[in-house]
Amino acid sequence: MSKRTKYWLIAGAAFVAILLGGFVVVNLWLSSDDAPEEFQASDELGGTTSAEDEEELATGDNAGPPPGVWLIQIDGASDGGVGYRVIEDLPIGAPEEVVARTDVVSGSATVEGNTVSEMSVQVDMASLGSENDLRDGMVADRYLQVGEFGTATFVIVEEIELPLPVQEGELVDFEVEGEMTLHGVTRKVTAAGQAQWTPTVIEVVGSVDVTLDSFGISSPDVLGRSARNEAVVEFKIRFVPEGEVPQEEISSEGEPAIE
Numbered sequence: 001m002s003k004r005t006k007y008w009l010i011a012g013a014a015f016v017a018i019l020l021g022g023f024v025v026v027n028l029w030l031s032s033d034d035a036p037e038e039f040q041a042s043d044e045l046g047g048t049t050s051a052e053d054e055e056e057l058a059t060g061d062n063a064g065p066p067p068g069v070w071l072i073q074i075d076g077a078s079d080g081g082v083g084y085r086v087i088e089d090l091p092i093g094a095p096e097e098v099v100a101r102t103d104v105v106s107g108s109a110t111v112e113g114n115t116v117s118e119m120s121v122q123v124d125m126a127s128l129g130s131e132n133d134l135r136d137g138m139v140a141d142r143y144l145q146v147g148e149f150g151t152a153t154f155v156i157v158e159e160i161e162l163p164l165p166v167q168e169g170e171l172v173d174f175e176v177e178g179e180m181t182l183h184g185v186t187r188k189v190t191a192a193g194q195a196q197w198t199p200t201v202i203e204v205v206g207s208v209d210v211t212l213d214s215f216g217i218s219s220p221d222v223l224g225r226s227a228r229n230e231a232v233v234e235f236k237i238r239f240v241p242e243g244e245v246p247q248e249e250i251s252s253e254g255e256p257a258i259e
Contacts, residue, residue, distance in 0.1 A: 006080045024210050027132065033130070035097040038207070039080070039236035041171055064162045065111050065197045070239035072107045072121065080203075080236035081105060082123045084253050091224040098227070100130040100139075101234075116160040119178075122236065123152045135222050143220045144183060153181045154191070154208075171196050180208065182235075185215040193235075202239040207232050 002185040048151060074080045083101030106119035129136050138145045156178045163172055175192045193206015211229050212219055220227040 003130050013035050026178075035085070035099045037084075039205050040197060041146065041236075042079075042203055043203045045196065045198050045203055045238075046170060064114055064166075064201050066199055067111050069242040070109045070111060070202055072105055072237055072242045072243050073244075074103045074105055076236060078239055082121070082233070082235045082237070083128060083222050085234055086226050087229045087230075087231040088218075088225045098130055098135070100128045100136060101236075102127040102129065105237065107237075108242075115165055116156070116162065119156045119160070121154045121235075123251070124150065125152055126150055135225075137229075138222050143217055149182075149184045152183075153235070154189075155179050158190070168198050169196050174206070180210070181212070182215045187214055190225055193233075200240060200244065203237070204239075205236045207234045209233075211240050 017155065042171050056236050068244055081101045081103040082105050083099060085097060085099045087095050088098050102124060104124035104127040105121065108117070110118040124139060125144055128140065156176055158177060160174070160176055171194045172246075173193075174195055175190060177188065177190055178188050180189045187210075187256075189208045189210065191206055193204065193210045195204045197203065210233055212231055215231055219229050
């Protein structure tokens, strides 16, 4: 074997080693062992209850949320938001769970007697974030295409009957049919979880099981880390009476504005 051939063999082997080493380093960098747990219902809603409200609740005359329009309001104290949870298969190592969330969420619910007659939720897809900016940017641009499909929505398709009477702050299981629009595609889905309320706060915590391809989304593949087709949309949302949302947070349509 000539010296020239040996040189090129050594150089080629070194090049391959550098590529493999870089591949391993990047995947280790993207790895995450601390995906947040699923949203949990709050122990304390933090709503304010007047003496009149307490008396009505005690007599059972107003065991449900007061009638009217309620607007979504998410703040740091409620630890809420909307996001997705997926499993990524790695070229090296065991599969990992990836979670991305946002608190840039708006929407409303209308309470009429013992029913929620309307409910809609809008999510700013461009603000979704995990613990890794590189992954978030690639997923947003290549797969979710947030430049074209910047907002995801969920709208209930039938009235929700409230299981009354219940005690203030008591957790109530629910299962709600709705239409989800994601990536420009609308599909019927089922949201399930728990709700609780006071006269001034309604909290809804739950999830929706989806498949990416049903919304025209290819399974993200970021540097060999391939997300599975099955995903979970998770949410923890609080509604407050319309008059209690600061005016600067309300858009011209009467809902909290998405920045």
